Amino acid sequence: MLNMHQVTKVYRTELVETHALRSLDLHVADGEFVAVTGPSGSGKTTFLNIAGLLEEFTGGDYMLDGINVKGLNDNARSKLRNEKIGFIFQGFNLIPDLNLFDNCDVPLRYRGMPAAERKLRIEDALGMVGLGSRMKHYPAELSGGQQQRAAIARALAGSPKLLLADEPTGNLDSQMARSVMELLEDINQQGTTIVMVTHDPELAARAQRNVHIVDGMATDLSIEPGLARAMHAQADVALAGT
Numbered sequence: 001m002l003n004m005h006q007v008t009k010v011y012r013t014e015l016v017e018t019h020a021l022r023s024l025d026l027h028v029a030d031g032e033f034v035a036v037t038g039p040s041g042s043g044k045t046t047f048l049n050i051a052g053l054l055e056e057f058t059g060g061d062y063m064l065d066g067i068n069v070k071g072l073n074d075n076a077r078s079k080l081r082n083e084k085i086g087f088i089f090q091g092f093n094l095i096p097d098l099n100l101f102d103n104c105d106v107p108l109r110y111r112g113m114p115a116a117e118r119k120l121r122i123e124d125a126l127g128m129v130g131l132g133s134r135m136k137h138y139p140a141e142l143s144g145g146q147q148q149r150a151a152i153a154r155a156l157a158g159s160p161k162l163l164l165a166d167e168p169t170g171n172l173d174s175q176m177a178r179s180v181m182e183l184l185e186d187i188n189q190q191g192t193t194i195v196m197v198t199h200d201p202e203l204a205a206r207a208q209r210n211v212h213i214v215d216g217m218a219t220d221l222s223i224e225p226g227l228a229r230a231m232h233a234q235a236d237v238a239l240a241g242t
Contacts, residue, residue: 001028001029001030001031001032001064001065001161001162001193002026002027002028002051002062002063002064002065002162002193002195003026003027003028003061003062003063003064004024004025004026004027004050004051004060004061004062005025005060005061005062006023006024006025006059006060006061007021007023007024007025007026007050007057007059007060007061007062008021008022008023008024008057008058008059008060008216009021009043009046009050009055009057009058009216010058019216020043020046020216021043021046021047021050021057021216021217022215022216022217023060023217024043024047024060024213024216024217024218025218026047026211026218028162028193028195029193030161030193031188031191031192031193032193032194032208032209033184033185033188033193033194033196033207033208033209034194034195034196034207034208034209034210034211035196035197035198035203035204035205035206035207035209035210035211036048036195036196036197036198036210036211036212036213036218037197037198037199037201037204037210037211037212037213038212038213038214039214042213042214042215042216043213043215043216043217044197044213045166045197046216047197047213047218048164048166048195048197050062051064051162051164051195052081052085052087052164053069053072053077053078053080053081053085054081057070064080064084064085064162065084065161065162067080082107082110082111082158083111083158084160084161084162085160085161085162085163085164086154086155086156086158086160086162086163086164087155087163087164087165087166088148088151088152088155088163088164088165088166088168089151089166089167089168090166090167090168090170090171091171092139092144092147092148092150092151092171093151094139094147094150094151094154095139096138096139096140097138098138099135099136099137099138100126100131100134100135100136100137100138100139100142100150100153101122101126101135101136103139103150103154104121104122104125104126104150104153104154104157105118105122106154107154107157107158108121108122108157108158111158118157121157121158121159122135122153122157123135124157125153125154125156125157126150126153128153128156128187129149129150129152129153129156129183130149131146131149131150131153134146134150143176144171144172144173144176145172145176145179145180148168148169148171148172148176148180149180149183152168152180152183152184152187156187156192160192161192161193162192162193162194162195163184163187163192163193163194163195164194164195164196165184165194165195165196165197166197167197167198167199168180168184168196168198169181169198169200169203170198170199177200177203181203181206184196185206194207209221209222210222
């Protein structure tokens with residue numbers, strides 16, 4: 001589904017050259033649920049932006065569902081992104097002046113879908129996340145957890161093969177966070193590939209695989225169990241201090 005090989009990203013100004021990703025290798029198979037962790041400034045956001053075709057990369061190779069991303073122009077990248085990828089953001093990114101149905105409708109209209117197909121997709125997606133009776137409600141009328149569920153429905157309505165989630169529980173209390181995580185697990189079990197960036201080791205542990213990014217390079221913690229144990233020990237110390 002997602003295959004990055006030796007991917008680099010360098011930001012350049014007249015005086016400074018910043019290496020955000022350094023020879024990053026990552027393979028995500030169809031149907032996997034992969035958590036991506038790492039400290040602030042490690043390259044997680046850059047990785048997610050490149051994976052979601054929101055940023056170009058400097059070097060290396062990136063294959064998305066069998067398609068070589070390198071060299072695609074803006075229109076081709078946009079078309080591929082809208083057909084293959086769904087996004088879930090920490091801040092929900094719902095449009096406040098639109099109800100839930102219309103929020104879900106925006107990306108489908110962009111893809112030029114017929115109205116009848118859009119209606120079926122939106123009703124199915126909102127029903128799947130438990131908001132079928134709230135489709136005429138506006139974001140401000142919902143709790144944080146419900147808003148995140150609406151954002152997930154918006155992503156699902158497009159039937160993405162790959163779901164990219166950026167700290168999807170970051171703005172939620174622990175109970176709502178667990179509920180959203182259970183929903184993502186259900187979605188994954190139905191066949192959608194999920195890559196989730198999170199700082200929460202408890203959530204990361206629930207994914208099938210945990211990839212840790214440090215200094216722009218990725219380490220699979222299932223292959224490096226020593227690093228995984230060290231991370232969990234750090235998390236336990238941090239929890240004990242709170």
